[in-house]
Ligand code: SF4
């Protein structure tokens with residue numbers, strides 16, 4: 001396959017950027033998208049040019065490190081798929097693809113397709129933990145939890161912190177991410193003690209980082225590679241309401 005690329009190249013933060021055209025002349029349909037970019041980069045390095053900067057780590061769809069826009073879609077056209085798990089057979093010979101970084105005020109561009117997503121880390125630091133010492137591992141049935149509740153908590157816990165939800169949202173809101181982190185602890189018994197303070201602190205940090213508010217567009221859920229449900233946002237809003245109005249933020 002021959003794939004034409006238009007790639008956002010930006011040498012550094014606050015530097016001007018532009019789309020630059022490249023051609024990948026012999027792409028195997030079995031290559032992952034990032035492997036295709038590796039080959040393009042080998043060609044650039046051989047010519048003495050600066051390789052395209054992009055993030056990746058596990059390349060198995062579990063670490064959340066990779067991610068950029070392909071033709072305006074976060075992680076590309078396949079549902080529930082990270083860009084590292086996207087394969088070139090998803091495209092046609094001769095396609096022209098435009099690659100751009102996540103665009104959000106809270107995600108400043110570092111270089112090319114790499115953005116600084118440490119704002120998401122700071123939301124976790126604000127409350128995404130339990131400070132209860134639960135000791136050693138208990139038997140699985142030591143604390144009985146209804147199966148539907150466990151399923152909801154584990155579904156929320158699948159969030160890999162990739163930031164695609166932010167990039168897809170017209171408000172650049174991180175509500176899906178934040179609500180997933182709030183839900184997976186808030187639904188379980190171990191997370192009850194800090195349930196109110198957690199939601200207040202994490203929402204406050206979300207807003208302070210410059211993410212926008214959720215207006216129920218649903219774009220986040222559509223692009224999420226882990227299919228995190230926007231019902232988590234509704235749960236976050238209910239918890240926030242209860243914490244601030246009923247319990248006075250405690
Ligand atoms: S909610 Fe989905 S899109 Fe957003 S950070 Fe988590 S895994 Fe990525």
Ligand code: FES
Pocket residue numbers: 055056057058059060061062063064065066067082083084085160
């Ligand atoms: S590189 Fe780990 S999820 Fe893509």
